[in-house]
Amino acid sequence: MGFKNLINYKKIAALFAVLLLCGTNVLMAQTTDATATAATDDAAKSAMWTGVGYYVLLFLLLCFGVAIIGRILKVYDLSNQLQNKKGIHWNNIMGVFCAVFLVVGGSAAYWSITVQGSMSLPEAASAHGVHIDEMFLTTTVLTMIVFVITQILLFTFLFIYRHSEKRRAYFLPHNNTIEKVWTIIPAIVLTILVVFGFFTWRTVTNSQQVKGDINIDITGHQFAWELRYPGKDGVLGRKNYRLTTALNNLGIDYKDRNSFDDLKADTMVIPVNHSIRLNINAQDVIHSVYMPHFRVQLNAVPGLPTFFKFVPTITTAEMRAKEDNPQFEYLVYCNKICGGGHYNMKKIVRVVTENEYQQWLLQQKPYLTDGLKKELKIADVSQQKSGVTNRLALNN
């Protein structure tokens, strides 16, 4: 009986495989046809529906196959019971599955960690980034140990202690010593991580304004970043969102003399090994300045100016050589959902030597364009007039 079943089973499996193959072949033909004859709408529509139909058919076939296998297992089980043999030992099968899962899953995880892991976490290109990466490495090592041990225990226990009629479970309601041990050990490990992390965090964020910092203004709006560099004076002029016009899109306040030489830039060019202070703003919704290579991220919040200080340590040219990719660029992009164009809101960041930086600065145009000057002159005149009328009013 069991033998017959086996034959039966194999036949059906083979049949099923053939059907599957046919299905996919037809489907592939269909899809190529569909792309070729997409000229008319009707043809495309019908092609689409046939495509869908084949997928549905394929799925139904799969369900049918599963049902048949289930039926066979049931028949096999019942026939065994009729012959006073034990049915299928599902507990054993599942126990073995758990062991297999542990081995296969473990090797898959290992593959993923080594292959995909090496694709990730690019080298830190900033001074504080190195500290963050040390922290990351410590955390990874500690958690990986726990991950491996607990998952191995979990699945080996499942395999070893799978159900058996002959055995009884070991009655063990609690054990205070061991519970204390595994409360205290995680507590100690976490204390290490907390202390280490706390100090890393403080060094990253404890950033006083120091003389010599290069102040760069970065403002997010839907869906682009605007950059503003201070001119020769090294000071950025004040801004007021109420002054925003089509020409003065950042609302720079030109009553502040520091504004006059502020520069507009398309690329964030920064000198290597120099402390950069990014002043982060947003005009409409929350954006987030994200520069993964520098381990920099801070939200740009309308009405709440923030800043992030960092020191880039690797120039773009050096990074291109390291990555062996002549097209490599550092990027700043948005990492807080901000609307339909969120996925494409980037600016190139280029880290250069001090010399190159100074040369680049010379080529940048000020924000105060001729058009804007014209617009502002009108504003100046009207302001003077209103000043005069005020004085007159006071005289009265």
Add this chain to the structure above:
Amino acid sequence: MSTLAVQDHGVHHDHDHDHEHHHDTFLTKYIFSQDHKMIAKQFLITGITMAVIAMILSILFRIQLAYPDKSFPLLETLLGRFAPGGRLNPEFYLSLVTIHGTIMVFFVLTAGLSGTFSNLLIPLQLGARDMASPFMNMLSYWFFFIASVIMLSSFFIQKGPAGGGWTIYPPLSALPKAMSGSDMGMTLWLISIICFVASSLLGGINYISTILNMRTKGMDLWKMPLTIWSFFLTATLGVLSFPVLVAGLVLLIFDRSFGTSFYLSDIVLGGKIMPFEGGSPILFQHLFWFLGHPEVYIVIMPAMGIASEVMSVNSRKPIFGYHAMVYSLIGITVLSFIVWGHHMFVTGMNPFLGGVFMITTLIIAVPSAVKTFNWLATLWRGNIRFTPAMLFAIGMVSYFISGGLTGIFLGNAALDINLHDTYFVVAHFHLVMGSAAIFGMLAGVYHWFPKMFGKMMDERLGYLHFWITFIGAYLVFFPMHFMGLDGVPRRYYAFTEFESMKRWLSVNVFITWSAIMSAFAQVAFLCNFIYSIFWGKKATQNPWQANTLEWTAPVEHLHGNWPGEIPTVYRWPYDYSKPGAEEDFIPQTVPFSQTMSSNLPHDFEDNELGMQAHEQWVAANRANEEVK
């Protein structure tokens, strides 16, 4: 409600509503039911429906992520103007992400999970005739139902559903012109969630009062199963934190509709200067995450309780460290209120606050670790029966470990700088609260299906469902960690605009196909579920040989749960494989006097009479043996 009167005829019991259930109409039995078992089923079926819808949404946006350049004419047929030319509209993509998150977090894993199992198990496992307030219970379900309908109805309006992410941070959600989803769709989202919170509060208050007041004779707090402890603490969390969300949402409604500036300041939208002044978008985030963080524990704690119970029953072993399990649940509950700031490390919040929140966040890993080790110790030297429920409980533990460990990275403010809002976060929470909680819920469905419907589910289909889903979810979420570490942000419509992200495209295709595979595995569950309700094998009264009270109630549902007197409880719920006992389980209703051979001195703490009896019995037995 327990009474000492002995009644020998089965159906009749001393309940005021007794006469009602004799002439139940269809309307009172299935629709406006006040019976906790029926309400539980209503919650479950609505929850499953919502889960299927949210799952389909996730497949839609996964297809977009895997094939950003391809056009699928079918999508245009299905979605119309939301997918012109067979390609998803970027704003609709964000709507899909938003609604998927909202439905899964609130409608499936909060209402579907707590609503189903709190309603089903609290009265049955505590020995109560029904909930403290059946009418409130019914209202709770109908508010939930209305919330679901409103949420789904937003797909049928001109500008589409809300699209600002499930966290709906203003100003994006507050300015209708900022994106199409922030228009009418956002209004519907807010109304829906407020109805939802009403439902959740009505339910939560009910659960708490039932647990505190309506336990049967002998059922003191330390004899409650861990499921009840977890439902109790979950309900407490919900009752304390959901009102804060409502406060936040009401202010958002004011900002949207009445021109206030609670969350808005200094805004220039599309070149137009807006009049808002003096508000703070960060305020909303504080209010939101004051619920938002407890919310993830509202999601995971019932799953923990269910997993504990299922693992104990199927390992035929008492749960290891019952007290430690309860204390760690309490610890998680308390700590969960003071960790919300870890969602805001990079918002520009004062860095010192970030440091403090980091400390509290990492402390929460200690009770979580204790729970994990206790589960492992429960399995150790057990006699493990692999029912589908057991497999799902194990899956829950595995996911909880994998996802919980990455929480240690994200809870660390310094590391969060680089990981915040990347795919690392997506991987983390989908494992630790998404997959783990849904597996807890599925474990519950498989385990208590006989109690709910009086039928058994098919085990082999359950196995198939488990393995495909379990492997599939790992295949989906494991690679995402590495994408996140490489700086790939979440909620991106396409990764084609960035040269550096293109190399992850093949991984995205792989993830999408794994997701589709897992989604198809749910068909096995749905077929099994529906088929078994109508044509499943009849269940016996105690199919899993479990100790808890619900298995002493008859298979046929009756209003009031037990015919005659409510059973009295004498012992804790985890006396499995006690040495000296005849069988490998002793239900809670069996007094110690009937199990002299298996009693331990430990059973008689604070019970001097019992201790004396036990000592006498031990002495007598020893004498007997000496005679032999």
